[in-house]
Amino acid sequence: MLTRRVFLTATTATLAMPFIHSNALASEVIDIQIGSSHPVNNIWAHAMQAALQPEVDRILAEAGGKYSIRWHENYGGTLYKFTDTLAAVRDGIVDIGMVGTLWEGSAMPLQNVTYFTPFANSDHNVVIEIFDELTEILPELKNSWSDNNMVHLSSLITDSYDIYANFPITKVADVKNRRLSAPGTSANWLAGTDCTPVDGALTTYYTDIQTGVSEGTLSFASGVQPTRVYEVAPHLARVGFGSMYFGGIAANKTFFDNLPEDVAQAIKEAGRITSRKHGDYVTERTDAALKEMQDAGLKIYEFSPEERAEWAATLPNIAKPWLEANGEDAATVLKAYFKALQSRGIKPARDWTAGI
Numbered sequence: 001m002l003t004r005r006v007f008l009t010a011t012t013a014t015l016a017m018p019f020i021h022s023n024a025l026a027s028e029v030i031d032i033q034i035g036s037s038h039p040v041n042n043i044w045a046h047a048m049q050a051a052l053q054p055e056v057d058r059i060l061a062e063a064g065g066k067y068s069i070r071w072h073e074n075y076g077g078t079l080y081k082f083t084d085t086l087a088a089v090r091d092g093i094v095d096i097g098m099v100g101t102l103w104e105g106s107a108m109p110l111q112n113v114t115y116f117t118p119f120a121n122s123d124h125n126v127v128i129e130i131f132d133e134l135t136e137i138l139p140e141l142k143n144s145w146s147d148n149n150m151v152h153l154s155s156l157i158t159d160s161y162d163i164y165a166n167f168p169i170t171k172v173a174d175v176k177n178r179r180l181s182a183p184g185t186s187a188n189w190l191a192g193t194d195c196t197p198v199d200g201a202l203t204t205y206y207t208d209i210q211t212g213v214s215e216g217t218l219s220f221a222s223g224v225q226p227t228r229v230y231e232v233a234p235h236l237a238r239v240g241f242g243s244m245y246f247g248g249i250a251a252n253k254t255f256f257d258n259l260p261e262d263v264a265q266a267i268k269e270a271g272r273i274t275s276r277k278h279g280d281y282v283t284e285r286t287d288a289a290l291k292e293m294q295d296a297g298l299k300i301y302e303f304s305p306e307e308r309a310e311w312a313a314t315l316p317n318i319a320k321p322w323l324e325a326n327g328e329d330a331a332t333v334l335k336a337y338f339k340a341l342q343s344r345g346i347k348p349a350r351d352w353t354a355g356i
Contacts, residue, residue, distance in 0.1 A: 027068040030263055035074030036098035037082040043222050043285060044098050044156045045075055047278040048249055052096070052154065055270035055277075060263065067263050085247070090149045095255045096267075099150065101247040102184070108144050109326050110333045114244045115185040116322040117334065119312040119349035121341055122160035124243035124286075125279040130340040131155040131245045132275050138336055140329040150250040153271030156278065158220045159286040161186065161241035164229055165216025166209060169237035170301050172311040181205050181217035188318040189218060189241055193311075205229045222282060225289030230298045238302045239311060240349070249274065305349070312350035319352045331356050 034053065036045040053071055060067050080088035080097075086104045089097040101111035114120065114127065121127065135141045135152050145152045163169055163180065175195040181204075182190055187197035198214040205217045205224075209232040216233050217224075218241065224230055249271060256264060294300065303311075323330045338353045 027065050028260075029068055029070050030259065031070045031072065032096060033072045033074060033094045034096045035079050035088070035094040037077045037080055037085055037088075037100070038098065039076040041226070043158075043278070043282055044100075044246065046281060047154065047156065047274050048096070048098060049073070049075065050281070051274040051277040052249060052270050055273045056266050059266040059269055063262060063266070067260060067266075069263075086148060086150075089250050089252050092252045092255060094252070096153070096249065096251045098156065099247045099250045102244075104247075105185075107148060109322070110140055110144055110329055111245060111247065112185065112322070113330070113333050113337055114242065116188070116319045117337070117348070117350075117352040118161075118189045118241040118315075118318075119308060120242050120338070120352070121346050121348065122240050122242050123346070124157045124159050124282050126341070126344060126346065127157045127243045127245055128155045128275050128279045130337065130344075131157075131248075132272065134333070134336055134340065135248075138333065140332050145248075145250060146253060149253045151253050151256045151268075152248045152250050153267065154249040154274040154278065156246045156248055157282065158244045158246055159222050159282050160238075160243050161189075161218050161220050162239050163216055163218055163237040164224055164233040165235050165237065166233050167215060168235045168299070168301065169216075169239075170303075171307055172314050178216070179214045181208055181214040181219075186218045186241075189315070191316050191318060192314045202227050202229075206232055209233050220286075221289040221293070222285045225293055230293045230296065234298055236293070236298055236300045238300060240303055240308050308349045312348075315350070317352075323356060 034048060036048060038045045040046050040049045056069055060069065074094060079093055082100060082103060085097065085099045086107055088094055089099055101108045102115065105112055132155050169175060172193055175193050177194060179196045179198050180190060181200040182197035183199050183201060190197050198208065200208050200214065202223050205219065206227055206229050208214045209216060217229065251267065319334065335353055341348060
């Protein structure tokens, strides 16, 4: 039976053959299906197309050109949607793909540690660095990728979550009896505040706020600016819930293990470089987004460390249910994450490791 990959390889090679330069014939061409549930103007998919792919190509060319890659791009949800990111890579729908572990709480719960420990750290570059490191040295994290037939290549993050609202917020008491869009785990960050969380997504926030379904949202600058949510929520409270580990770029393990060693190593090295470039790009996007929104009239209030600590102390122990559900492995990951923060001189507004 002619498989999808064989068909694509054969037809692409046949069509391209008359145009291939004679030097390229010396290379062994590896076909790679790469894709994401999001378009490439999204910060996570952008990291794949603008960093990972060219870095793999560069490394292989600089190694002498013995191998080259023929990329088959499947961005923007052409092969799978955000609900199927793990399955798409695990089952080989793509060879390399974006995996949103945020949406895989049952299959990969340990990767969601940042969402259960808000107010820990707002520097997204630090989150990338820590999770690239921990995923290599902690079996609890590394094995959860391999157990799902995947190889983690690069860490993906959000910039810091804050609150965009149609009313000013300068202290935790200001959200009492209000309604804020806070989907999924982020609803926990409002626990104990007497604020009602409302389900939603970046694609619904504008209309929800405009129509009174909610009065603002917990979100991040690189997501809010393109969707123009700031037009209906012109007050930004820099609460500092923090940067979140969203997931990673991963390779299908069966595919990866059968690659020539030089190609596999090039992809791993490109993954590490992509992490750094992803961080730089998110910084660039966030800074530009905040400036554009301020120029359009966004009013910003920066919470002091004391005000941030007050909000953090208001919350119940939202890490406890996650720890109880996932046992010693979760405790190990949480302690390792906070130890990594401490080693970098970062003091979270609340110590979620207390008592474990």
